[in-house]
Structures are given as C-alpha cells and as structure tokens.
Amino acid sequence: MKKFSDLKGGCGINAAGHPVFLVIVAIGMALQPSPAADPEEESVAGDEGSIVNMLDDVVVVGTRTERPWIDSSGSTVSANAEHLLRTGSQDLAGFAKYDPTVSLPFDFSSGDGAFAYGQSGYGSINIRGAEGNRIAIELDGIRQPPQYVSTSFDLGSGDGAGGVGRDYFDPAMFDLVEVLKGGASALYGSDALGGVVAFSTPDPENILKGKNAGGLLRTQYFSANESIAGQVGGAFKKGNTSVMLLYAGRHGEETANNGYLPPNPLDSTSNSGLLKVEHTTGEHIFRLGLELFDRDTSINARSAVTSPFPVFTKYVYNQQFLDRQRASLKWQYTPQAGFVDQLDSHVYWQHAGSRSDNDSASKPRVAGGAPIPGTERTRQQRINFDTDIAGLSSVARRDFGSEDKILQTVMAGIDLSLENGDNRYTRVDSGAPGDHNRTAFAPTETTRAGLFVQDEIKIARRWFITPGLRLDYQEMKPEPNQAYLDRLAEMGRYSQEPPESYDNLSIAPRLTLAWKPVDTMQVYGSWSRGVRNPSAEELSMIFDHPPSGGNPAGALTVPNPGLQEELSDSFELGYKADGKAGRFQTAFFYTRYRDFIENGVFTGEVDGDGREILTTMNRGDAEIYGFEIGGVHHLGYWNPRAEGWQLGLSTGKTIGTNLTEDVPLNSVEPWKTAAFAGYEDPDGKFGARVTGLYTAAVDRVDDTTNQGTFFRPPSWFTLDLAAWWQPTEDIAIHAGLNNIFDEKYWSWGSVRRGNGHLGGTGTDDRSTAPGRNFSLSVTKTF
Numbered sequence: 001m002k003k004f005s006d007l008k009g010g011c012g013i014n015a016a017g018h019p020v021f022l023v024i025v026a027i028g029m030a031l032q033p034s035p036a037a038d039p040e041e042e043s044v045a046g047d048e049g050s051i052v053n054m055l056d057d058v059v060v061v062g063t064r065t066e067r068p069w070i071d072s073s074g075s076t077v078s079a080n081a082e083h084l085l086r087t088g089s090q091d092l093a094g095f096a097k098y099d100p101t102v103s104l105p106f107d108f109s110s111g112d113g114a115f116a117y118g119q120s121g122y123g124s125i126n127i128r129g130a131e132g133n134r135i136a137i138e139l140d141g142i143r144q145p146p147q148y149v150s151t152s153f154d155l156g157s158g159d160g161a162g163g164v165g166r167d168y169f170d171p172a173m174f175d176l177v178e179v180l181k182g183g184a185s186a187l188y189g190s191d192a193l194g195g196v197v198a199f200s201t202p203d204p205e206n207i208l209k210g211k212n213a214g215g216l217l218r219t220q221y222f223s224a225n226e227s228i229a230g231q232v233g234g235a236f237k238k239g240n241t242s243v244m245l246l247y248a249g250r251h252g253e254e255t256a257n258n259g260y261l262p263p264n265p266l267d268s269t270s271n272s273g274l275l276k277v278e279h280t281t282g283e284h285i286f287r288l289g290l291e292l293f294d295r296d297t298s299i300n301a302r303s304a305v306t307s308p309f310p311v312f313t314k315y316v317y318n319q320q321f322l323d324r325q326r327a328s329l330k331w332q333y334t335p336q337a338g339f340v341d342q343l344d345s346h347v348y349w350q351h352a353g354s355r356s357d358n359d360s361a362s363k364p365r366v367a368g369g370a371p372i373p374g375t376e377r378t379r380q381q382r383i384n385f386d387t388d389i390a391g392l393s394s395v396a397r398r399d400f401g402s403e404d405k406i407l408q409t410v411m412a413g414i415d416l417s418l419e420n421g422d423n424r425y426t427r428v429d430s431g432a433p434g435d436h437n438r439t440a441f442a443p444t445e446t447t448r449a450g451l452f453v454q455d456e457i458k459i460a461r462r463w464f465i466t467p468g469l470r471l472d473y474q475e476m477k478p479e480p481n482q483a484y485l486d487r488l489a490e491m492g493r494y495s496q497e498p499p500e501s502y503d504n505l506s507i508a509p510r511l512t513l514a515w516k517p518v519d520t521m522q523v524y525g526s527w528s529r530g531v532r533n534p535s536a537e538e539l540s541m542i543f544d545h546p547p548s549g550g551n552p553a554g555a556l557t558v559p560n561p562g563l564q565e566e567l568s569d570s571f572e573l574g575y576k577a578d579g580k581a582g583r584f585q586t587a588f589f590y591t592r593y594r595d596f597i598e599n600g601v602f603t604g605e606v607d608g609d610g611r612e613i614l615t616t617m618n619r620g621d622a623e624i625y626g627f628e629i630g631g632v633h634h635l636g637y638w639n640p641r642a643e644g645w646q647l648g649l650s651t652g653k654t655i656g657t658n659l660t661e662d663v664p665l666n667s668v669e670p671w672k673t674a675a676f677a678g679y680e681d682p683d684g685k686f687g688a689r690v691t692g693l694y695t696a697a698v699d700r701v702d703d704t705t706n707q708g709t710f711f712r713p714p715s716w717f718t719l720d721l722a723a724w725w726q727p728t729e730d731i732a733i734h735a736g737l738n739n740i741f742d743e744k745y746w747s748w749g750s751v752r753r754g755n756g757h758l759g760g761t762g763t764d765d766r767s768t769a770p771g772r773n774f775s776l777s778v779t780k781t782f
Contacts, residue, residue, distance in 0.1 A: 061178035073524035077179040088736030088775035090222040098674040100652025105749025129668035130194025145387040170272040172248040175202040183530025183570035185508035193530035204242035207235040224773040227252025259765020270295035287330040312360040326350035345394040381427035391417030415450035442478040444536030530568035553610035584631035596620025626654035664700035671696040688723040716745030734777040
C-alpha cells in the first residue's frame with residue numbers, strides 16, 4: 001500500500017505558512033542533494049503541483065512528455081486515483097479541494113426564478129481566475145466539449161452558464177488528473193488561454209500490477225449527497241495482449257447545505273463503462289479505448305416557485321440528461337535506432353450530448369376567492385446541445401547527446417480535428433403561443449490544424465533554455481438550418497444574413513529559462529502566450545430576453561461577424577527544491593488578457609418596441625496576478641522516532657482586475673490557505689491526516705454584473721480528517737470526516753452563480769456549503 005507521501009495530490013502543489021517553517025524546509029532540502037549525484041544526472045523527483053508525492057513520479061501536462069517534477073518548470077496540480085480515494089472525493093471537484101488557486105464553482109440552481117435556463121453541478125474549472133472556455137480540458141488526449149451559455153439571461157456576467165457545463169465524467173474513472181496553470185496554447189492550442197486540465201483513465205496494468213489476471217471491487221458512500229457509488233472491473237493478459245473492462249455506477253440526491261432553507265430535491269444516477277485493449281509487438285504498442293458515460297438528473301426546483309419574483313407559482317421540474325461516447329486508438333513507436341526516439345500517435349472520435357427538459361406551471365389567477373378558469377400558465381421546453389469531434393494527433397521526440405549526457409531534447413507534433421456542434425431549443429408556452437422555436441445558434445463545423453515544436457537545450461551543465469512555438473489554424477463554418485433562419489427572421493429589421501465563416505491563423509510562443517545549481521533545486525522563469533478563438537456558439541448566438549426589472553421592454557441578442565481571438569501573456573517566476581527533508585515550491589505569476597469576448601453587450605441601439613440590441617464583442621482587457629507558496633516536511637528527517645510524521649502548508653492569493661471597466665474580476669477566488677498534519681505507518685498498513693482550510697472574506701466584487709448587490713461571503717475555516725487502513729494485502733478501507741466543526745460558510749464560486757437574473761434571490765441559506773459530513777470506501781482487489 002502506498003503512503004500518503006507516495007501520492008500525487010494532497011493540499012495542492014504550492015504550500016506556505018509560517019516563515020520559519022518555510023525557511024527550515026528550504027534549507028533542509030537545499031543541504032540534501034543526492035550524496036553520489038553526478039552533475040550531469042537527471043534528478044528523480046515527485047509530483048509537480050502537489051505537496052504530497054513520491055520521489056519517482058513524473059509530470060506530463062507541463063511539457064506533453066514525461067518529466068521528473070524537479071526538472072519540469074511551471075506550476076501544476078496532480079492527483080491520482082489513490083489520492084482521490086484518500087481525500088474522499090465524491091465528485092469532479094475532489095482533485096482541487098485543497099489547492100489555493102484551482103477551484104470548481106458549484107451551482108445549486110437555487111436562485112433563479114426561471115430555473116429552466118439554469119443547471120446544477122459543476123459548469124466550469126477555475127484556474128487563477130480564468131474559467132469556462134478559457135480553460136482547455138482533455139480526457140486521454142481528446143478535447144472535451146465547450147461550455148454553452150446561449151440560453152442564459154446572465155450573458156454579460158461571465159459567471160454562469162445557461163446551458164450545460166463541462167462535467168461529463170465519473171471521478172471513479174480517473175487514474176490521474178493534471179492541471180497546468182497559466183497560458184498553455186504553445187502546447188495545447190486554442191482554449192488553453194488560462195490553463196489546461198488533463199484527465200487520464202486507467203490502463204490494464206493498473207489492475208494487473210504485474211500479474212496475468214486481476215480484478216477490482218469497490219463500494220463508496222458519501223453523506224453530503226446521500227450517494228452510493230460502486231466500481232467493478234477486471235483485466236487479463238495473454239502473451240503480448242492485455243484487456244481491461246471497468247464499470248462505475250453512482251446514485252445520489254441533492255448536495256446538502258448548512259442552512260435553514262433546504263436545497264432543491266434532486267435525484268441523480270450515472271453509469272460509466274470503459275474497455276481498453278493493449279497489444280505490444282516489438283517496437284510498437286497499440287492501445288484501443290472505448291468509453292460510454294451517461295447521467296440522468298431530476299430536480300424539483302422549489303426555490304423557483306417560492307422566490308420573491310416567481311415566473312411559475314405551481315411547480316418547476318427540470319430533468320437533465322448527459323451522455324458521452326468515445327473510441328480511440330493510440331500507437332506508440334519506440335525504435336531501437338531511427339530518426340526519432342519515440343513517436344506517439346492518436347486517432348479518436350467522441351460524441352457528447354446534453355438535454356434539458358423543463359415542465360413548469362402557474363396557478364390560475366383568483367377573483368372573488370375563486371380561481372379563474374383558463375388563466376393557468378404552463379410551459380414545456382427542451383434544450384439540446386450536441387458536440388461531435390474526430391481527430392488525429394502525433395508527437396515525436398528526439399534526444400541529442402549520449403545516453404548519460406543528454407544535451408538537447410526536441411519535441412514536435414501535429415493536432416488535427418473536425419468538430420460539429422449544434423443546438424435545438426423548443427418551447428410550448430400557453431402564455432406565448434408563437435414561442436415554439438428558440439434555436440440559440442447555427443450548426444457549425446469547426447476545423448482545427450496545429451503544428452508545434454519545443455526544444456530543450458542544456459547549457460554549461462546547469463542552465464536550461466526551452467523555447468516552444470505553435471501555429472494553429474482554425475476555421476468555423478456556420479451551416480444555418482431552417483430553425484436558425486426562422487429565428488433570425490423573427491428579429492425584424494435587425495435580422496441579417498447568416499453569419500459568415502471565421503478563420504484565423506494564430507501563433508503561440510513560449511520560453512522558459514531554468515537554472516539548477518544542484519540536482520535537487522531549480523530556479524525558473526517562463527513566458528507563454530495563450531490563445532482562444534471564439535466558439536461556434538459565440539459566432540452565431542441569437543437570443544431574446546423577456547421584459548425584466550433591468551429592461552422593461554426586453555432585449556435581443558444578435559450575431560457579430562467581426563469577432564477576433566482572445567490573447568493572454570503569462571509570466572511566472574518560481575523556485576522549487578526536493579530532498580530528504582521534504583519539498584518546497586514558490587511561484588509568482590502575472591497574466592495580461594486582451595480582447596476578452598463578452599456576451600450580451602449593449603450595442604447602443606433599440607428596436608421599434610424599445611428592446612435593446614445586444615451582441616457578442618471583443619472588448620475586455622484584464623490582468624490577473626498573485627503568488628503561490630507551498631511545502632511538505634518529513635519530521636523523520638530530524639529524528640528516526642518521528643518517521644512517518646508529516647507537516648504541510650499551502651497558500652495562494654490571486655488578484656484580478658477588469659481593466660476595461662476598472663473593476664474587480666468576479667471570477668477570482670479569495671485568498672486560500674490549507675495546512676495538514678499526518679502520520680503514515682512506515683510499513684504501509686494505516687495512516688491518517690488532519691487538514692485545515694481557511695478562506696478569506698470576499699472583498700473585491702463588481703456588482704454591475706448582477707441585478708443587485710452580490711452577497712459577500714465572510715471568511716471561514718473547516719477541518720477535515722482522512723484515514724485509511726489496509727488490514728490485508730487485498731483489502732483497503734478509506735474514511736473521511738469533513739467540516740468537523742459544522743462550519744456554516746459560503747463558497748464564492750457558488751454564491752456568484754446563485755443570484756439569478758431576477759435579482760439576488762439565491763444568496764440565502766440555500767447556497768451554503770455542506771455542514772458536517774462523512775465518506776466511507778471499501779476496496780477489494782484480487
């Protein structure tokens with residue numbers, strides 16, 4: 001059984017705390033280089049982006065090749081499957097629970113009187129204040145669907161989505177989660193403006209563990225949402241071929257809050273299946289992957305009925321369906337002698353779809369104490385988003401120099417993909433008989449072609465210069481169907497010709513300079529360019545807003561054919577060290593964003609009925625800067641009797657400003673600090689950890705994006721306990737108790753999504769985070 005210190009993940013990569021502690025850790029590690037280390041040897045280090053790790057793990061996301069942590073420049077977060085188990089992760093957000101600058105805002109869908117436009121759960125991943133489609137998400141190297149917003153009333157805030165988010169996963173299927181912070185388009189292309197999240201699923205060897213056959217059986221319970229999760233699978237190997245089949249199922253209810261107003265009742269069931277086949281022959285390895293995922297969620301939106309400004313007064317029911325299927329084939333070629341040392345190629349196909357069915361009704365008006373027949377209002381609507389993608393990627397690597405003295409590593413690759421996205425939005429409303437077709441954007445074909453190269457050069461034994469460059473061509477061809485053309489015609493004199501094609505050639509360079517005075521230390525500085533092309537939805541978005549308090553006549557959203565790419569320039573200066581005493585890293589970062597695409601921007605025009613004309617524009621400039629500091633210290637370094645004891649701290653603060661309006665960026669989370677103390681049995685039989693998490697009060701808010709004043713959550717502190725026990729070689733038990741003190745607190749990411757277009761009705765106790773809760777997991781391997 002691996003120890004806590006053997007795990008990727010933990011309290012986030014960057015940790016900080018009392019200055020004396022940090023000095024001790026830094027000095028201790030600086031004084032402990034490998035006794036027999038050759039100046040030219042590559043050091044072996046652990047997980048980048050985590051203060052809890054093993055000394056022989058590697059990082060992939062930062063360079064697209066495996067690299068020891070101490071040799072990989074930049075800030076990342078990593079969490080493997082064992083870490084997710086030990087921290088009691090019940091959903092997608094588990095991997096970033098204790099990281100100071102990565103979060104997953106949770107939408108309770110409790111504050112909007114027109115709930116049909118909303119969704120529940122995780123709609124985004126936030127990295128240092130950037131989120132939504134400004135973060136690239138990959139699963140086993142496949143680009144994941146964008147976040148859709150075109151059915152939302154809150155188009156201008158950038159804080160919520162009216163359509164589906166990006167949570168098409170069961171975390172039980174994750175073998176590894178890696179996050180690269182900052183602009184990463186030089187490696188990952190468009191959408192990596194603010195960072196990259198890369199999910200990986202298990203391979204047959206994860207179950208086989210060197211055997212010819214193996215199996216897994218796991219059951220989990222989470223009291224926060226009364227959910228039960230199970231995982232069962234097996235693998236076998238015959239000759240050079242390995243096969244694995246894995247299934248994960250999950251059923252739960254609404255996530256509990258800690259207030260006097262209960263959350264909306266919810267019932268959710270998900271299923272996930274994964275088949276992988278691996279065949280090795282000579283210098284070649286072939287990996288076939290097939291995956292199926294679906295989730296069905298039913299919600300009784302009582303808050304929409306009881307809100308101060310209800311649209312429907314009898315009931316609001318919403319049902320969400322998510323599904324994703326993919327097929328992929330990977331080929332790894334490692335020639336004994338040839339022009340390249342390794343060639344990794346990947347061909348894939350994926351479909352992802354979402355459907356939201358809503359059924360709402362109002363009670364009849366009353367006169368003289370009796371209902372008036374025929375005055376009831378009913379609405380049934382269905383919103384569909386579908387994204388299909390097929391692609392090919394290939395990455396080649398070549399080392400120059402001798403086997404024990406590599407002087408240069410060159411990597412080059414191509415990314416090709418064809419993506420199709422469309423939307424269907426139908427409504428039958430007794431209050432608006434002609435309101436059947438509400439298509440939000442035109443079906444669009446998106447073609448991407450990328451070429452990238454990176455060259456790591458070693459100079460004078462201790463200096464490393466790594467330039468990189470990526471060229472990306474993207475073309476979007478809207479293919480309006482009749483439903484979209486009919487919607488355009490409804491816009492009256494503001495109707496226009498269907499949007500034209502968009503094409504763009506972008507250049508994304510990066511440069512890193514690193515110095516390693518000894519094998520266990522590194523100082524680095526980096527600059528990278530981030531790029532995000534407009535989405536197909538943004539290019540052809542149309543929407544009509546009914547009258548509201550902010551606009552009594554309503555508004556129309558029309559396409560803007562003049563959209564351009566968004567750009568970012570990310571700078572980071574960091575230091576890291578790794579040794580017997582523990583691990584330490586600090587990073588200071590600054591990112592400047594230009595030409596932010598904003599939705600729902602007033603054009604200054606109104607139609608004959610007084611409706612404002614809105615569109616999507618490049619108009620936002622922003623800056624985000626801050627720091628992260630972190631470390632973990634092994635007390636056994638000082639005294640053998642303290643072997644197994646660890647202390648760790650992590651802290652990070654981010655400040656963001658909308659330079660166009662000179663106001664704070666609401667997407668930036670408040671200052672967060674995590675600390676832990678833990679013990680691991682040196683024989684690997686048991687362990688426990690206590691983790692405290694402190695989040696500062698929210699004090700930088702832009703209220704102009706809301707129809708009222710945002711609720712500012714006060715500071716809060718929670719204490720969690722995690723423990724594990726392995727009574728036998730093939731049985732493992734994990735348990736956790738979260739929020740031990742039953743702290744009542746609000747997450748800023750949830751609060752800013754809970755206000756709704758009807759004016760701040762979601763900032764009551766419904767949006768409080770869960771109180772005291774526990775988790776339990778039992779795993780049997782064979």
